[in-house]
Amino acid sequence: MEDKFAKTEIHKPENIVYKKSDLMVDRPLSYCPGCGHGTAHRMLMEVLEEMNIQDKTIGVSPVGCSVLAYDFLNIDMLGAAHGRAPALATAIKRLWPDHFVFTYQGDGDLAAIGTAETIHACNRGENITIIFINNGIYGMTGGQMAPTTLPGMRSSTSPYGRDVPTMGHPLKITELVAQLPGVYYVTRQSVHTPNNVRKTKKAMRKAFELQKENRGVCFIEIVSNCNSGWKMTPVQSNKWMEENMFPFYQLGDIKVDGKLIEKKETVE
Amino acid sequence: MAKIKGDIVINTERCKGCEVCIAACPFTVIQMSKEVNSKGYHFAMKVNDECTGCTNCALVCPDGVITVYRAKVTTE
Numbered sequence: 001m002e003d004k005f006a007k008t009e010i011h012k013p014e015n016i017v018y019k020k021s022d023l024m025v026d027r028p029l030s031y032c033p034g035c036g037h038g039t040a041h042r043m044l045m046e047v048l049e050e051m052n053i054q055d056k057t058i059g060v061s062p063v064g065c066s067v068l069a070y071d072f073l074n075i076d077m078l079g080a081a082h083g084r085a086p087a088l089a090t091a092i093k094r095l096w097p098d099h100f101v102f103t104y105q106g107d108g109d110l111a112a113i114g115t116a117e118t119i120h121a122c123n124r125g126e127n128i129t130i131i132f133i134n135n136g137i138y139g140m141t142g143g144q145m146a147p148t149t150l151p152g153m154r155s156s157t158s159p160y161g162r163d164v165p166t167m168g169h170p171l172k173i174t175e176l177v178a179q180l181p182g183v184y185y186v187t188r189q190s191v192h193t194p195n196n197v198r199k200t201k202k203a204m205r206k207a208f209e210l211q212k213e214n215r216g217v218c219f220i221e222i223v224s225n226c227n228s229g230w231k232m233t234p235v236q237s238n239k240w241m242e243e244n245m246f247p248f249y250q251l252g253d254i255k256v257d258g259k260l261i262e263k264k265e266t267v268e
Numbered sequence: 269m270a271k272i273k274g275d276i277v278i279n280t281e282r283c284k285g286c287e288v289c290i291a292a293c294p295f296t297v298i299q300m301s302k303e304v305n306s307k308g309y310h311f312a313m314k315v316n317d318e319c320t321g322c323t324n325c326a327l328v329c330p331d332g333v334i335t336v337y338r339a340k341v342t343t344e
Contacts, residue, residue, distance in 0.1 A: 010341065015337040015338060017337065018335065018336040020332035024332060029330070033309070034288055039328060191328070227286075235288065
């Protein structure tokens with residue numbers, strides 16, 4: 001359809017202020033409409049492009065919705081067994097210390113089956129960047145309850161809401177790994193508003209800069225939505241996330257330059 | 269008088285119609301179209317001339333379908 005408001009005189013390459021990163025493969029993403037994965041992928045690629053380290057970066061994709069990340073990111077990628085991405089990233093970083101290594105994991109991958117690998121890789125202080133997408137649910141397999149599911153939150157395996165006495169408390173793995181001495185930078189961000197997207201990009205940039213200085217693990221949690229799993233529209237799910245996820249998973253830096261940041265009491 | 273003008277170009281075939289860009293736009297430049305693309309999604313489209321090229325919509329678009337242009341144009 002012809003856009004009647006199009007201003008063709010400013011459609012010149014020198015006037016472009018934003019376009020999709022060239023490091024994203026020109027292929028439709030397999031994610032649901034409104035999923036935060038796409039934005040997180042794009043910000044990651046923009047950071048690599050800005051730092052001009054795309055030829056020296058190796059990513060490790062997880063098992064979950066983002067298992068096909070290697071199809072969309074035009075850099076070297078490896079697929080790890082479920083939850084084992086930090087172990088694989090350790091090996092890559094030790095074999096190629098001059099390369100940049102990151103893992104991109106979801107909450108079912110990092111906080112459930114891969115808890116041991118995550119905690120030990122963080123405790124050893126490997127010089128890797130871990131990007132953790134937390135949507136409080138197992139999105140790919142059909143919205144089952146994950147360790148990060150909020151108390152009272154409905155999922156396909158907790159249809160009456162997560163009952164804490166029988167199903168346990170949600171796991172704040174980001175706060176957990178922040179206690180470890182091998183971890184240098186821990187932050188929690190989101191990608192649902194333009195401002196938060198910019199902050200996330202800044203955090204990713206910082207993590208890769210710190211990896212250059214061999215400071216230790218940089219851990220970035222991105223609180224994301226799962227509108228299919230939560231059975232909401234994308235806009236509703238972003239609102240729900242602001243109202244319910246953020247009081248529990250508070251956004252902001254948790255550990256900067258190896259020092260924990262004092263925080264207000266979390267709302268239970 | 270020189271004025272900053274912006275414009276967006278939406279790759280409608282790649283748009284999945286999540287409407288996140290509509291919430292992000294400070295000038296309500298974007299609305300959903302009544303037509304659908306070949307995948308059957310209602311796609312986002314530009315409906316007025318208020319765009320300043322702030323890139324908010326392009327930043328939040330999960331599929332990166334929006335390209336933003338910004339230029340100084342002289343108006344009488």
